Amino acid sequence: MATNTETAFDLVVVGGGPGGYVCAIRAAQLGMKVACVEKRGALGGTCLNVGCIPSKVLLQSSHHFHSAKEEFAAHGVKVSGVELDLATMMGRKDKVVGEFTKGIEFLFKKNKVTYVKGAATLTGPNSLKVGDAEYTAKNIVVATGSVSAPLPGVEVDEKTVVSSTGALALGKVPGSMVVIGAGVIGLELGSVWSRLGTKVTVVEFLDKILPPFDDEVSKNTQRILEKQGLAFKLGHKVTGVKATKSGATVSVEPVKGGDAAEIKADVVLVAIGRRPYTEGLGLEAAGVVVDPKGFVPVDSHCRTNVPSVYAIGDVIGGLMLAHKAEEEGVAVAETLAGQAGHVNHGIIPSVVYTNPEIASVGKTEQQLKAEGVAYNVGKFPFLANSRAKASGETQGFVKILADKRTDKVLGAHLIGPNAGELIAEVAIAMEFGASAEDIARTCHAHPSLAEAVKEAAMDVAKSAIHI
Ligand code: FAD
Numbered sequence: 001m002a003t004n005t006e007t008a009f010d011l012v013v014v015g016g017g018p019g020g021y022v023c024a025i026r027a028a029q030l031g032m033k034v035a036c037v038e039k040r041g042a043l044g045g046t047c048l049n050v051g052c053i054p055s056k057v058l059l060q061s062s063h064h065f066h067s068a069k070e071e072f073a074a075h076g077v078k079v080s081g082v083e084l085d086l087a088t089m090m091g092r093k094d095k096v097v098g099e100f101t102k103g104i105e106f107l108f109k110k111n112k113v114t115y116v117k118g119a120a121t122l123t124g125p126n127s128l129k130v131g132d133a134e135y136t137a138k139n140i141v142v143a144t145g146s147v148s149a150p151l152p153g154v155e156v157d158e159k160t161v162v163s164s165t166g167a168l169a170l171g172k173v174p175g176s177m178v179v180i181g182a183g184v185i186g187l188e189l190g191s192v193w194s195r196l197g198t199k200v201t202v203v204e205f206l207d208k209i210l211p212p213f214d215d216e217v218s219k220n221t222q223r224i225l226e227k228q229g230l231a232f233k234l235g236h237k238v239t240g241v242k243a244t245k246s247g248a249t250v251s252v253e254p255v256k257g258g259d260a261a262e263i264k265a266d267v268v269l270v271a272i273g274r275r276p277y278t279e280g281l282g283l284e285a286a287g288v289v290v291d292p293k294g295f296v297p298v299d300s301h302c303r304t305n306v307p308s309v310y311a312i313g314d315v316i317g318g319l320m321l322a323h324k325a326e327e328e329g330v331a332v333a334e335t336l337a338g339q340a341g342h343v344n345h346g347i348i349p350s351v352v353y354t355n356p357e358i359a360s361v362g363k364t365e366q367q368l369k370a371e372g373v374a375y376n377v378g379k380f381p382f383l384a385n386s387r388a389k390a391s392g393e394t395q396g397f398v399k400i401l402a403d404k405r406t407d408k409v410l411g412a413h414l415i416g417p418n419a420g421e422l423i424a425e426v427a428i429a430m431e432f433g434a435s436a437e438d439i440a441r442t443c444h445a446h447p448s449l450a451e452a453v454k455e456a457a458m459d460v461a462k463s464a465i466h467i
């Protein structure tokens, strides 16, 4: 890390999340003099501190607990007296997060990125303030991320009524939990607490869970999670949450009309999406406009309406995912260095880390239908995959959508073991404009879960062997 006495930079990045810190490092690698300003006291942003990483730690730990209690016996492994030590589980999560945040500080030092601790306020198109210190920059990148969207009239106290941040740090396992929103956070954190013993009810406004995902994936996922004990109230809106002495009462009402109802719960998790965060940033002083929802509009190079100011990650909207923010960070750094920075927003994988995992890339069937694109479907169930059968994880399938005329892969939708890893193969194939036959004719190791991807690709031409 360079010392904090410099005030004139080629690039100042505001926000040290996956968009911002990656952008800062790449720009420094390309020879720019770079500072990154972060106000939360730790690098890594939402993702590392209160998002991707702590949630995945708890998903893994709660999965181990659940497996030891419910699944080991089927493998002939007898365990008795399985007990939860929640404090150790939470402590491990905090340790992993701490190690990673320190790791980014090390990377800043290694790449000579100046880490400025504090809240940045833009004072012009090439200047900003952090406390009393003033900085100038040839370019500024806004990477200030997002925060949980509030539900009007519902106060989040992070104890009884929690956002994802509170749900990652509960001090004891609640007896019951209502999750508002059957999106990614609702299903991941709902799964964590359900596995640890909480009775979880998920209330969703729409008539399907995971709304942007392929309909078939949403329906199957709901069935699987219901078997795991999660209850769903779809097509219902929450009209109020009243904190009581012992928890909260959630008022719900069918969206299409009908009788209102009340659900009592020890804890209520509000997970209805995230909104861009630009509070106190001073965008107006730099002349940067925001759209009516607060997102910062950018062109295909992530440039705002002010030529010296770029914006990346959650604050510009689109998929609110860490890897999308990172790609944009790299692309902006490379553009500023005179290279051809580019992000293919059509091929960004999405993964939901439930058990089994859900993964998706490219177009869904409903999107292709709406666009009038003719397509073929190839499908292969994990039940017929030898590796999945060997490990006893046979739920789900791989579904590949390919152009009817050219056979080019247009999308893939998976539920199944390690789906979040398997999706990378299809994403690479799509980046190279591959056909389903290209995947089908590539030799895959046996026995492997990846063979299910190969067989689904073979099934596009109805030539799968094992179904
Ligand atoms: P952020 O990570 O939000 O970082 C922005 C940073 O800017 C923050 O640290 C903030 O303190 C700082 N900042 C804001 N304003 C200022 C200012 N004025 N001055 C200085 N600093 C400022 N995505 C995935 O891809 N995979 C997952 O598994 C996943 N899991 C998630 C789980 C949860 C519970 C949540 C909430 C999110 C999850 N996400 C996941 C989404 C992911 O966290 C975000 O998409 C990602 O963090 C966005 O990166 P970013 O750099 O745009 O913003």
Ligand code: NAI
Pocket: 151, 180, 181, 182, 183, 184, 185, 186, 188, 203, 204, 205, 206, 209, 210, 211, 236, 237, 238, 271, 272, 273, 274, 319, 320, 321, 350, 351, 352, 353
């Ligand atoms: P989300 O957008 O995924 O889901 C929100 C859900 O709440 C939607 O299904 C929506 O219809 C529903 N909803 C909205 N208002 C409602 C209301 N009043 N009553 C009932 N339901 C309502 O948002 P979520 O789950 O909060 O996550 C935010 C973002 O964080 C995600 O979109 C994703 O980008 C990111 N994330 C990514 C993860 C991953 O990649 N594995 C994990 C967790 C979060």
